[in-house]
Amino acid sequence: MHPKGLIYLKGKSANVGEARIALPVSTRLIYHLIRSTGAGIIAFVVIVFLFSFYPIVSQEVSYSLNKKIGKGIITDTVKVDLAEADRVIAVQKEADSYGINSYFSVAVPKINAYSNIIANVDTNNRDEYTKSLQNGVAHAKGTYFPGQGQDIFLFAHSTDSPVNIARYNAVFYLLRKLEKGDKILIYFADRKYLYEVEEKRLTDANDTSWITSTSGTERLLLMTCDPPGTTWRRLIVIAKPVFSS
Template identity: 60%
Template sequence: MFPRGTVYKSGYPSYGEITLGASLKTKIAYTLARGIGAGLIGFAVISIIFTLGPVVKEEVLYDLGFKKFQVPYSQADLAKADSIVQVQKEAAIYGVGSYFSVIVPKIGAYSDIVANVDASDEKEYLSALEKGVAHAKGTYFPGQGENIFLFSHSTDSPVNIARYNAVFYLLGKLETGDKIIVFFADKKYEYRVEEKKVVAANDTSWLTNKGQGERLILQTCDPPGTTWKRLLVIAKPVRVDPFD
C-alpha cells in the first residue's frame, strides 16, 4: 500500500508567524492599568509643582531682585529719629556734640568728653584734658546704672586754663538741686546735684565704688589751682531721653 497526499514539498520557508489574540477582559484590564499608571505619574508631577513651585518662585524672584525692597519706617522709628535730631540740635546750641558731652548750666561749663581715659596714666589724662573733660576708664556711661566719673582741671592759671580747658573751675559753686546735663549716644540725660565732698588727692575709691545705683560724679582739684585735694560733686539722674 502506498501513502496518499503530499509527502514533501520544496519552496516553503523554514519559519512561520503566530498571531495571538487577547481576550476582551485582558484588553480592558491592560487599558485600565495604563490609565491608572498615567494618572499616578500625573498626580506626582502636580504634587511636586504645588510643593516646590512657591519655593522656586521665591528663589527666582529674589535672584532677579524683585524681593529687595525698603521696609517702611514705623511711627515709633520716625518719632525716635525726630528725637535724635532734636537732641543733636540742642547739643549744638551749647557748642558740643551729642555723642558724649557735659553741660553745667549754672556755671556756664560745657565740654565734649573724652571717653575711657586712664586716670592713673598722667600722660594719657593730660592729653585728654587738652581736648575736654575726661571720662575715667573702668567707670560706666549714662543709662548703665552705675557710677559715671568725669574729671577736669580747675587751675587758676590763665595759661593752664587755655591749655587744659578747665571747664570745672567753678564747680565748687554748685549746690543741691542744681542741674547737670549729659549728652550720650544721641540721648539727653539730666542729673540733679545731691551732695559735694572734698577728699584726699589719692582717694580713688570713687572710681571703683559700685552698687549704689547710677550716679554722676564730677571731680576737680581743690582749692582751684592746687593739687592738694579733690572736690567731688555727686548727682543722681532725674530724666533720660524716652527712646531707648
C-alpha cells in the same frame, strides 16, 4: 462585569423570565486591562504635573504670603528707623547748640559749663591726664559710661582767677556753686542723659577711693580741685540719673 436584563416575548405569553448575558472571559480580561491601564495613565499624568509645576506653584504661593507679611514688617521697620533718626538728630542739634558734640560731652547750664569729654583717661599717668585736661573734661579709665548702671567719674581743672579759665580750660571753675536738685546733662553715643545733683563732698587730695569704689547703682561724679587754683583738696559733686532720651 455581568450584563443582565429581561427578555420579553412579543404578545401574550406566560413564559417570561430573566436571562444573564455574560461576555467571554477574554473580553472581560481586555476590559479590566484597559480600565487599569487608563487609571494608571491618569495617575501618572497627575504625578508628572505635580512634580513639574510644584516649584512654580510653591514659589507663587510663598511670594504672595511673604509679600503680605513682609509689607507689614517693612512698614514697621521704616517707622522705627525714622523715629530713631529723628531722636538722634534732635540730640545732635541740642548738643551742638551748646557748642559740644553728642559723642561724649557734659553740659551744666547753671554754671555755664560745656565741654567735650575725653574718654578712658588713665588717672595714674600724669602726662596723659595733664594733656587731656588741657582740652577739657576727662573720663577716668576703669569707670563706667552713662546707661551702664555704675559710677561715671569725670574730672577737670579749676582756677583761682577767671582770667586763667581759658588758659587752663577750667570747665569746672564754678562747680562749687551747684546745689542739690541742679541738673547736669551728659551726651553719650547720640543719647542724652539727665542727672540731678544729690550732694557735694570735700576730700583729701590723695583720696582716690572715689575712682575705684562702686556704689552698685549709677552715679555721676564730677571732681575738681578746691579751693579753685590749688591742689589742697578735691571737690566731688554726686548726681543721680533722672532719665535718658
